[in-house]
Amino acid sequence: MNLNYLDFEQPIAELQAKIEELRHVGEGNAVNLSDEISRLKGKSDSLTTSIFSSLSAWQVAQLSRHPQRPYFFDYINAVFTDFEELHGDRTFADDGALVGGVARLSGKPVVVLGHQKGRDTAEKVKRNFGMPRPEGYRKALRLMQLAERFGLPVITLIDTPGAYPGIGAEERGQSEAIARNLLEMSNLKVPIICTVVGEGGSGGALAIGVGDHVAMLQYSIYSVISPEGCASILWKSAEKAPDAAAAMGVTADRAKEFNLVDAIVPEPLGGAHRDMPATAAALGDHWLQQLERLERLSVDELLKRRHARLRSYGVFAEA
Amino acid sequence: MSWFDKLVPDQIRPESAGASRVPQGLWVKCQGCEAILYRAELVKSQEVCPKCSYHLRIGARARLDGFLDKDDRQELATEVTPLDPLKFRDSKRYKDRLLIAQKNTGETDALIAMRGKLNGLPVVAVAFNFQFMGGSMGSVVGERFTRAAEYCLKHELPLICFSASGGARMQEALLSLMQMAKTSAALAQLRSRGLPYISVMTDPTTGGVSASLAMLGDLNVAEPGALIGFAGRRVIEQTVRETLPDGFQSAEFLLEHGQLDMIVDRREMRDRLHSILKILLRKS
Numbered sequence: 001m002n003l004n005y006l007d008f009e010q011p012i013a014e015l016q017a018k019i020e021e022l023r024h025v026g027e028g029n030a031v032n033l034s035d036e037i038s039r040l041k042g043k044s045d046s047l048t049t050s051i052f053s054s055l056s057a058w059q060v061a062q063l064s065r066h067p068q069r070p071y072f073f074d075y076i077n078a079v080f081t082d083f084e085e086l087h088g089d090r091t092f093a094d095d096g097a098l099v100g101g102v103a104r105l106s107g108k109p110v111v112v113l114g115h116q117k118g119r120d121t122a123e124k125v126k127r128n129f130g131m132p133r134p135e136g137y138r139k140a141l142r143l144m145q146l147a148e149r150f151g152l153p154v155i156t157l158i159d160t161p162g163a164y165p166g167i168g169a170e171e172r173g174q175s176e177a178i179a180r181n182l183l184e185m186s187n188l189k190v191p192i193i194c195t196v197v198g199e200g201g202s203g204g205a206l207a208i209g210v211g212d213h214v215a216m217l218q219y220s221i222y223s224v225i226s227p228e229g230c231a232s233i234l235w236k237s238a239e240k241a242p243d244a245a246a247a248m249g250v251t252a253d254r255a256k257e258f259n260l261v262d263a264i265v266p267e268p269l270g271g272a273h274r275d276m277p278a279t280a281a282a283l284g285d286h287w288l289q290q291l292e293r294l295e296r297l298s299v300d301e302l303l304k305r306r307h308a309r310l311r312s313y314g315v316f317a318e319a
Numbered sequence: 320m321s322w323f324d325k326l327v328p329d330q331i332r333p334e335s336a337g338a339s340r341v342p343q344g345l346w347v348k349c350q351g352c353e354a355i356l357y358r359a360e361l362v363k364s365q366e367v368c369p370k371c372s373y374h375l376r377i378g379a380r381a382r383l384d385g386f387l388d389k390d391d392r393q394e395l396a397t398e399v400t401p402l403d404p405l406k407f408r409d410s411k412r413y414k415d416r417l418l419i420a421q422k423n424t425g426e427t428d429a430l431i432a433m434r435g436k437l438n439g440l441p442v443v444a445v446a447f448n449f450q451f452m453g454g455s456m457g458s459v460v461g462e463r464f465t466r467a468a469e470y471c472l473k474h475e476l477p478l479i480c481f482s483a484s485g486g487a488r489m490q491e492a493l494l495s496l497m498q499m500a501k502t503s504a505a506l507a508q509l510r511s512r513g514l515p516y517i518s519v520m521t522d523p524t525t526g527g528v529s530a531s532l533a534m535l536g537d538l539n540v541a542e543p544g545a546l547i548g549f550a551g552r553r554v555i556e557q558t559v560r561e562t563l564p565d566g567f568q569s570a571e572f573l574l575e576h577g578q579l580d581m582i583v584d585r586r587e588m589r590d591r592l593h594s595i596l597k598i599l600l601r602k603s
Contacts, residue, residue, distance in 0.1 A: 210504075247407050314458035316402055
């Protein structure tokens with residue numbers, strides 16, 4: 001089993017392995033295998049297209065957590081220039097799970113911040129698996145307020161299993177840190193562009209997700225509780241996570257259906273990690289487009305529209 | 320029926336085997352000191368044990384009834400009622416869960432909003448009903464809270480919220496999460512207009528409700544012994560793999576860690592909040 005492929009992608013993995021094998025055989029060999037290779041490639045592409053045309057909510061959740069999925073710093077390196085990381089909440093610590101700084105996007109000065117997961121074990125520990133503590137949210141707020149003081153737009157990248165459930169996090173006011181960001185972001189006087197690029201895990205995601213435009217990458221998820229958490233409460237078994245994912249509708253198209261996100265940024269065939277440069281380019285274009293649109297609005301108009309968006313959330317009957 | 324009951328002849332079997340003849344719920348055992356309390360007396364003391372001051376959970380309507388002056392009350396946002404937009408179903412349909420909760424509580428959803436007076440001072444007060452699906456916040460709770468805040472903006476009134484909630488309502492999924500943003504944005508408006516918002520956290524206040532409207536008070540107040548926190552105890556224990564200290568996530572623990580302004584006994588809530596509000600509003 002190829003670990004770079006998820007269980008439902010194994011047929012694709014097998015074809016890819018065959019292609020690699022033929023390439024290897026073909027090298028330094030008189031026999032020309034290129035026809036066979038391109039035939040298999042075509043087959044692999046059509047198989048991928050067919051598998052990806054009908055993904056379940058749970059399969060999308062797995063893709064959003066794919067170990068090779070691009071993270072915050074991958075996008076920083078690919079899309080932004082002049083990035084300088086700014087550290088610390090000025091009160092307690094520097095949180096490795098929520099990072100940010102100043103940068104340029106196509107020359108335009110911005111503040112960019114987001115969750116960072118770790119790629120290898122050492123970095124996973126350093127980044128706390130992308131689960132911020134209160135100091136992470138307080139650093140994020142500090143950077144957003146810096147952006148406001150200098151009139152810089154804010155771009156946030158969301159990718160977290162959730163805010164960290166730990167003793168210290170509770171002692172230092174995890175709830176208050178998240179709540180404060182929700183309140184302050186609703187009134188920040190510069191454009192805020194939010195994008196869920198991986199896992200949008202509950203309050204820990206929303207705490208940097210209040211803005212003027214919220215988008216999701218095609219195979220990212222956004223949910224009130226993890227599918228496993230929901231399953232263990234309502235189904236009394238974490239193994240029912242696929243059912244919970246489907247019932248909650250954690251995917252981008254469901255979120256869009258209820259007007260909770262504004263746009264879906266398409267991913268390359270097979271997901272963001274299969275063609276990282278193409279994903280980064282699509283995101284870069286998206287951010288620039290939103291930036292240019294929002295920059296034209298006066299602060300009053302910007303806030304008026306932001307408040308109207310927030311006010312519209314919810315579905316209920318009215319007598 | 321046990322094997323022994325079956326052996327007892329009908330003539331000597333009590334009318335309803337096992338059940339006492341005392342009407343149900345006339346006596347209540349205090350969860351704090353285990354004293355047996357007379358129900359009517361407990362209602363009079365707003366569900367606070369007269370012996371040990373243990374604060375029992377109280378429904379939203381009884382809460383507001385005890386908090387606001389008796390005259391000149393008006394319930395707000397009753398026109399907003401729940402739907403099942405996701406057609407959510409686990410072991411039960413959300414629709415059925417709503418019906419059961421409505422039947423058991425006599426309420427349409429987990430939040431009641433009311434305009435009224437506090438020792439003569441006009442206020443808006445909202446209260447969560449923990450009996451209604453764990454006081455969970457879905458679209459209706461978020462909308463009623465927001466309408467209550469907007470009523471305060473329009474009439475320049477202070478807002479007081481009594482929270483008792485397990486967090487966001489899973490059956491409305493992302494719609495529930497977004498109520499955190501919506502209610503917090505409404506509170507930002509109150510703040511910029513200089514209208515006081517007092518959050519009173521009662522047992523329990525956790526998850527998405529504590530991580531939004533409950534922690535955003537100009538004053539964050541709690542009742543004694545209330546459980547308040549972001550993550551549930553079990554989740555934390557599984558994550559950190561150690562047993563949690565005694566009193567972890569209690570109101571007293573939060574006060575000690577600087578998360579609360581004060582802990583107030585329910586029986587003093589009216590007078591103390593009234594006195595504070597008058598100071599904040601610079602009234603004599």
